[in-house]
Amino acid sequence: KRAGGGGLEVFSDWMLESALNHARLEMELHHALKDNAFHLEFQPLVDLHSGRPVRVEALARWDHPQRGAVSPADFIPVLEETGQILRLGSWVLENACMAAARWQRRHPELRSVGVSVNLSARQLAQPALVDQVAAVLSRSGLEPASLKLEVTETMLMDNPELSNLVLRRLKDLGVFLAIDDFGTGYSSLAYLQSFPIDTLKIDKSFVMGMTSDPGKFNIVKAVTALAHSLGLDVVAEGVEEQEQRIMLHAVGCEYAQGFLFARPVPEKDLAAQLGSLLRSSCDPA
Ligand code: C2E
Numbered sequence: 001k002r003a004g005g006g007g008l009e010v011f012s013d014w015m016l017e018s019a020l021n022h023a024r025l026e027m028e029l030h031h032a033l034k035d036n037a038f039h040l041e042f043q044p045l046v047d048l049h050s051g052r053p054v055r056v057e058a059l060a061r062w063d064h065p066q067r068g069a070v071s072p073a074d075f076i077p078v079l080e081e082t083g084q085i086l087r088l089g090s091w092v093l094e095n096a097c098m099a100a101a102r103w104q105r106r107h108p109e110l111r112s113v114g115v116s117v118n119l120s121a122r123q124l125a126q127p128a129l130v131d132q133v134a135a136v137l138s139r140s141g142l143e144p145a146s147l148k149l150e151v152t153e154t155m156l157m158d159n160p161e162l163s164n165l166v167l168r169r170l171k172d173l174g175v176f177l178a179i180d181d182f183g184t185g186y187s188s189l190a191y192l193q194s195f196p197i198d199t200l201k202i203d204k205s206f207v208m209g210m211t212s213d214p215g216k217f218n219i220v221k222a223v224t225a226l227a228h229s230l231g232l233d234v235v236a237e238g239v240e241e242q243e244q245r246i247m248l249h250a251v252g253c254e255y256a257q258g259f260l261f262a263r264p265v266p267e268k269d270l271a272a273q274l275g276s277l278l279r280s281s282c283d284p285a
């Protein structure tokens with residue numbers, strides 16, 4: 001074992017081991033999709049000025065029988081490789097919209113709280129995506145303006161012309177669009193201004209380092225200015241400390257997401273969590 005289990009060293013060429021792990025992971029994911037072994041958690045995004053929750057991001061979770069909750073960072077890339085991400089992606093879209101329609105219906109104070117859903121590269125490249133989004137909106141009864149779709153720079157720059165076309169058709173439905181993990185990929189500024197995007201989400205690696213690393217702080221400041229000059233709003237991801245919150249507010253970033261405000265929670269705990277954020281905000285109305 002690479003991590004130092006001892007005894008099996010002779011057989012544990014780590015390349016082989018990771019290939020086996022990978023094959024096993026693929027097989028287990030195949031079963032997990034059949035058995036519906038996934039659930040969603042939801043994490044609020046708040047207005048940095050008032051602290052008011054403005055929307056909620058849906059995050060996929062895999063309940064592994066032995067390993068417990070497996071991070072999407074570990075299973076999304078595997079699903080992406082095998083193409084199975086399309087199945088999980090449809091499931092996430094459907095369930096996130098259904099959940100949002102429920103919290104808006106059941107809790108009048110959450111009527112304006114929309115949902116963000118992460119898309120994968122394969123979903124964006126799939127011609128049926130636009131019809132699928134339209135169908136989910138009509139089935140769930142969720143207003144298009146309550147749905148925001150998150151894509152990454154890398155996904156967009158992979159095929160900018162096609163992405164632009166698909167994003168335009170999604171915009172025509174009335175949904176909102178965000179670029180996730182901004183700053184970690186490579187964006188052409190020419191393309192950036194041509195995509196019909198509403199929001200940049202600054203990657204948490206910049207936000208988490210910004211209080212000690214002036215270089216990271218400068219990136220956060222520059223990305224915020226860039227977004228505003230393109231008419232976009234900005235979300236800072238991974239906000240864990242009060243000091244980050246203060247600095248972000250000072251550079252004019254308007255929204256934040258992070259453990260400082262709220263952790264991802266299952267749907268059953270969401271109304272209580274949003275309620276407490278609402279009560280502690282300085283704009284509870
Ligand atoms: P993301 O879309 O950038 O989501 C934000 C990630 O940051 C989440 O990790 C969230 O739990 C984490 N996070 C939020 N606040 C903090 C904080 O203050 N500190 C730290 N350290 N982390 C924070 P998670 O849930 O593990 O998801 C990881 C990534 O997996 C997501 O990054 C997204 O790219 C992908 N993902 C999750 N759900 C889905 C999905 O349904 N479909 C697709 N295609 N990708 C998904």
Ligand code: MG
Pocket residue numbers: 057118150180
């Ligand atoms: Mg995201």
Ligand code: MG
Pocket residue numbers: 180181201203204237
């Ligand atoms: Mg992100």
Ligand code: MG
Pocket residue numbers: 180181
């Ligand atoms: Mg990410």
